[in-house]
Amino acid sequence: MIQILLKILLIASVLLSFSCETPTPQDFTLLHGNWEYVWGRNLDSANLAKGKQEWQVFQLPGVPNDRNGDDYLLIRTFLPTYTDYRDPALLLLIILEDFEIFLDGESIFKFGNPHSVNERVGSYIFPHVITLPTENQGKELRIYIHSKYRDFIGPDRIIMITEKGQIMESILLADMPRYLLGCLYFVLAIISFILFILSSGNMIFLYYSLMVLFNGGLTITASYLAMNFFENPNIPVYIYNFNLFLLPVFLYAFLGEIYKGKHRTIFKTGILVYSTYFFVATTLILVFDFGILNLELIFDAIILIGILPLLYIIVYNSIKGDIESRILLSGFIILATCVTHDILADFDLIAYKISIYWYGMFFFLFFQGGILFRRLYFIQKNYELKENELLVAKRIQNSIxxxxxxxxxxxxxxxxxxxxxxxxxxxxxxxxxxxxxxxxxxxxxxxxxxxxxxxxxxxxxxxxxxxxxxxxxxxxxxxxxxxxxxxxxxxxxxxxxxxxxxxxxxxxxxxxxxxxxxxxxxxxxxxxxxxxxxxxxxxxxxxxxxxxxxxxxxxxxxxxxxxxxxxxxxxxxxxxxxxxxxxxxxxxxxxxxxxxxxxxxxxxxxxxxxxxxxxxxxxxxxxxxxxxxxx
Incomplete structure (x- = not known):
């Protein structure tokens, strides 16, 4: 049973290597280079869709850097005159946050309500595929954007024109292994929950079940189909982030069971801190319309601070010769390496080609599962030993x-x-x-x-x-x-x-x-x-x-x-x-x-x-x- 599960996990890891990549069709035209922009404070609202504005120039990839607290941005470029696509589509890999697209003054796509001051802004950060008219060559493309994200506003990374069928195929192929891996997480969660019941309430199985369950929700939700499944685009974003916020709670609970009786104050404090963050963040998002993306820095800081005591415990016990701590340390090193790569790519310190956080989390959970199955092996051995002892005791009792x-x-x-x-x-x-x-x-x-x-x-x-x-x-x-x-x-x-x-x-x-x-x-x-x-x-x-x-x-x-x-x-x-x-x-x-x-x-x-x-x-x-x- 364990050997079969390990083979499944190995296959999933190979499939994962093809996932999380930037979807790239075979034939495409990048809309990079000079774009023009105007901030909301300088915007002539009468000429929003078409007409004269006080334009400034910025380079794409990249965003305007003179925001000064403005939440509204209008950008424009002119589409190439040499493209010839049968079913053209515009791919916006990431754009923050609500926006409307105009082509020669005509609105062709709107996400959220960028014109509203009071409505909630969705923190949707996944690809948008917008159908273009066949005759689009040389036309003016304007994008009006509203975002409450404090770091930047506007498009990030890729904007391209391509065949709609090709880009949809690329997105689905890139996401397919993510669905398989998410389903694998759900299977592991069910197996672990069954083991929790069969083990008469051994909490380590429950915490692992919840950990892989939330990570499965995170993995599947971070996909194009999942993000476009609901009519309200905020729902999948909430699901994604709430899964993300709950993960560290059950990580601390799981590790607390591994080191049961040791470092109790650290684990209780970690569970309390992350649970408090979850409830506070949820309240800010749902009640006070605080943008999810604005919590990113706080969450990253809390995660970093929370990792340090865990790392100390794992390293300390690894040095002492604890086998389970050494297994955890191996998984942690892989996860830390992958997260470091993605952070450096986020700051443009290295070229962004693929997000490998998913690799790290997969192997981190894989190594934790190894500890779980190791314990299950010893539980089975102890059970068999106890059964044998009871049978011997029964024979002795019958003899007297x-x-x-x-x-x-x-x-x-x-x-x-x-x-x-x-x-x-x-x-x-x-x-x-x-x-x-x-x-x-x-x-x-x-x-x-x-x-x-x-x-x-x-x-x-x-x-x-x-x-x-x-x-x-x-x-x-x-x-x-x-x-x-x-x-x-x-x-x-x-x-x-x-x-x-x-x-x-x-x-x-x-x-x-x-x-x-x-x-x-x-x-x-x-x-x-x-x-x-x-x-x-x-x-x-x-x-x-x-x-x-x-x-x-x-x-x-x-x-x-x-x-x-x-x-x-x-x-x-x-x-x-x-x-x-x-x-x-x-x-x-x-x-x-x-x-x-x-x-x-x-x-x-x-x-x-x-x-x-x-x-x-x-x-x-x-x-x-x-x-x-x-x-």
Whole structure:
């Protein structure tokens, strides 16, 4: 599974190498060189679309540099006279922000509302493809622009004329790997979220899922089709930037899980800072119409400041030899290199040909995913080790459950033992003294699993020391309490002990908070409950255990059980109950014990509608029949 995923990621990285490039058709005419401009403060609004203005000259690529706080700009050039395109289109790679295009005084395209003072200005920074009339040679092209972006206003990088089909094909081909990569991010997010559920809420999987989810939204939204999918161009811009703002929140949360217990203050502070920035920025954008692009410098500064403590933690732990930190450092170096390239290209310090931020983020998340799958591998190994240990513990526990003797004068035995987990807290044992008297004990330790099983094992050891007092139930219970006292670590034990005489139909008994046993009499055709009153062992420092006794008739049946039997639930959460148990035993009390046992198991299966008997507690039951003659 992991190998297949790695191959998919490798293919995606190769595809990514063809993405994020400036879309360039085969046949095009660049409209670079001298352009003329006039600022809004000097604009003759009557001659906006056509007519005389006080023009100045600037060079494209580039923007006018004497803005002085003006938010309105009119620029113009004359289209070449030598172009001959069948379906001509104008490509504006980036232009900030709202604008209207005029061709020889006629409006041919409008984005947003550049003429409004109060309307919200969209921070759309992606390509515009504008259809031109076939006869456009030598015509005057004017672009009226309104922008609240403080750094610059106007077109950035490329403006060209080309065949519309060619430019659309180039844009879609350039964006296609981005869609594939975005979809891959979404798949990874789903897989990681499933692992979060399967791991019983391991937060590192949730944070990674959210991180790749938001990065997937970022990757797909930064494409031509996504940006033109909505009628309102502000919606995809908001989606893009909100994904961008949330990414560092979950990056800090994810790394906080990796370094759990270390540097806690740094990670909590980072999460708080970026969460605060997200809510403040969202409020400024949606409520106060603060341009998204004007938050760019603040966001970049916060990201840079936030990276420094993360880098310190990663480098520090890498030096200490932490493997996961070294993996993170590798991804971080790749991301930092790619981001540095794009920043230098933004400041025109190097030639802009391709944005490689996407490479860096992909590999950064790829390396983080490597840590995740590494942890998943160890979780699986630890789970397998735990399962093996539990199976060994189960075999050990089953080995200490004393088998009932096959041939005992006057008595027959059988039992049912079904722990809720591999090992459980229910336990029974049998001892026979030198006079042939039989002691049978059933114990139910609170809780389940290994801890309860260990206490049950201690109870067996304690019971084994009662060999000489089997005929005194109260003394047996007292010795059990004395032995287990202060050893149960907030657990408690219910117990039922029976002393079976070897010479007469006498049963002496004592109990400690355990469910009543059942006496099934076929002669009287009735079931009687019996027990003594005492609190469970471990509730009080010292208990006053009582004892009582019963005389039996030949064929009488005794059933001792734990509450896991009567509390067995059907699909509607109705409990099995002692009444159903008593009725079944009375109806079948004359049958051999193995057959009664099988009828009980079948009835449990029928009740739970489950072949394996779905249990919420350990299920233990002992059947004892008196077969001797009454003397």
């Amino acid at each position: 459950l004393s088998p009932f003797p096959d041939h005992v004068t006057n008595w027959e035995f059988t039992s049912i033992y079904e722990p809720m987990k591999e090992v459980g807290g229910d336990f029974y044992d049998i001892l026979i003294d030198d006079e042939g008297n039989i002691g049978v004990i059933m114990i139910d330790v609170s809780g389940h699993g290994v801890a309860a099983a260990l206490i049950a094992s201690m109870a067996k050891v304690s019971f084994s020391h009662c060999q000489n007092i089997l005929s005194s139930p109260d003394k047996v219970m007292f010795e059990m309490e004395k032995s287990l006292k202060n050893k149960m670590n907030n657990h408690f034990v219910t117990a039922f002990y029976l002393s079976l005489s070897s010479t007469e139909p006498l049963v002496q008994f004592s109990s400690a908070g355990h469910p009543s046993a059942l006496l099934v009499s076929h002669l009287n055709n009735e079931v009687t409950e019996f027990r003594t009153k005492s609190r469970p062992i471990g509730i009080m420092d010292k208990s006053n255990f009582q004892k009582s006794y019963l005389y039996l008739n030949e064929g009488d049946l005794i059933c001792v059980y734990t509450d896991g039997v009567t509390e067995l639930n059907d699909p509607s959460s109705v409990e099995y109950g002692s009444t159903r148990l008593a009725d079944l035993l009375l109806a079948n009390c004359l049958l051999p014990l193995p057959i009664i046992k099988e009828k009980l198991m079948q009835d449990f299966r029928d009740w739970t509608r489950d072949v394996n008997i779905q249990k919420d507690d350990d299920l233990t039951l002992i059947l004892i029949r008196y077969t001797g003659q009454i003397t």
